[in-house]
Amino acid sequence: MANDKGLFRNELAQKTKAPFYLINYLYSLGKLPLIKKGKQGRAHIYAPECINIINKYRSEANNHAV
Secondary structure (H helix, E strand, O other): OOOOOOEOHHHHHHHHOOOHHHHHHHHHOOOOOEEEOOOOOOOOEEOOOHHHHHHHHHHHHHHOOO
16 A cells, blocks of 8 residues: 555555546546645555545446446
8 A cells, every 4th residue: 555545546446446547537537536646657646535436436337328
């Protein structure tokens, strides 16, 4: 773990079983809160509530599937 408070993207993907591109997509929309923004060559540290946000997004996407 990045620290006691946050998660790296790969840890977030493992805990939610979401693909990396979904995490990148939600981050680019501004829906995932960060604890610390990564600088050049360093990873972002995502807030723990991102797990709930990703799971909610995936469940809503499954309900709207045609």
